[in-house]
Amino acid sequence: MKRIILFLATNLAVMLVLSLVLNILGIGRGVSAAGINVGELLVFSAVVGFTGSFISLLISKPMAKWSTGARVIDNPSNSTELWLVNTVRALSERAGIRMPDVAVYDGEPNAFATGAFKNSALVAVSTGLLQSMNRDEVEAVLAHEVAHVANGDMVTLTLIQGVVNTFVVFLARVVGFFVDKVLLKGSEDRGPGIGYMVTVFVCEIIFGLLASIIVAWFSRQREFRADAGAAKYLGTPVPMQNALARLGGLAPGALPQSMAASGISGGGGGWGALFSTHPPIEQRIAALSNVR
Structure with missing residues (x-):
């Protein structure tokens, strides 16, 4: 409330x-x-x-990165980041949009999508969400956020x-x-x-x-x-x-x-x-x- x-x-x-x-x-x-x-x-x-x-x-988009401390994955540094990037890329192709920036931020379970334009958006997930869910569930969350972007x-x-x-x-x-x-x-x-x-x-x-x-x-x-x-x-x-x-x-x-x-x-x-x-x-x- x-x-x-x-x-x-x-x-x-x-x-x-x-x-x-x-x-x-x-x-x-x-x-x-x-x-x-x-x-x-x-x-x-x-x-x-x-x-x-x-x-x-x-x-x-810049405010979301600044306010949550989200770090955009430019070069994946581990297998989880590589999986996140590849998963969002595959989902974006299915949705028919340009791949959004993918980011991770420290925090309890949550995720969001933001951005002024469909083809330059941001999809971010928290470390808490990655730790609390299996990959099938995280993929579903990522698909939900990609759908937000695709739906404008x-x-x-x-x-x-x-x-x-x-x-x-x-x-x-x-x-x-x-x-x-x-x-x-x-x-x-x-x-x-x-x-x-x-x-x-x-x-x-x-x-x-x-x-x-x-x-x-x-x-x-x-x-x-x-x-x-x-x-x-x-x-x-x-x-x-x-x-x-x-x-x-x-x-x-x-x-x-x-x-x-x-x-x-x-x-x-x-x-x-x-x-x-x-x-x-x-x-x-x-x-x-x-x-x-």
Whole structure:
């Protein structure tokens, strides 16, 4: 639950800071005493909504290496590294993509894929995962991450995040305008007042939380697709099911909050499941039973 809260807080903070900076600079507030300039407000909302998402995507690969200490395997130094490189190469050929960089980092069991472009991605596994799983299970995890890359999941999630952020910014200002009009009814003030600013701030938080539920739902769907992709590349869902079952019995290794959605495992029950970027392990294993 703590990871979910921090993930949501980070996204909201980025959006609020961008909004504040652009307002200070006088760029595209989009409302006046006369009414709402829909075109200007939409442009402003899109700039705020997409800027942070695209910046995060573009720097995702170097940031992932820096924040986890992942070491790209340029020249395999042992049999395990050679096997990792050869396995990812074979999986990439089956997926029809250029081979991603392969990296290893110190940590508890986890793995991730990241990168702004399908043909220049990064696939990384932790030392804990390599020590806790047999090679068939590790291969399934690698296939899952390669499927993320082949499906273009990093770009898709960025676009979805940008779209919902745009609606959050836009709707918050529309609500803020109407609340301000009610509070200043009969006043001769020519621009938005304190009611507008407070309402926008509160609405961005509330709408942002609702938007996070939508983004989390899409993220969970991409996990199901990546599991199915792994089953396709391996010719059977059994290794992926075994890998997930193994992960279900291990404490997942923590990743930096900006990468919370990129790990191989996660998920939970209760209300927190609405904001979870991963489905419960049991659901993922069950879904693979229908993959042929």
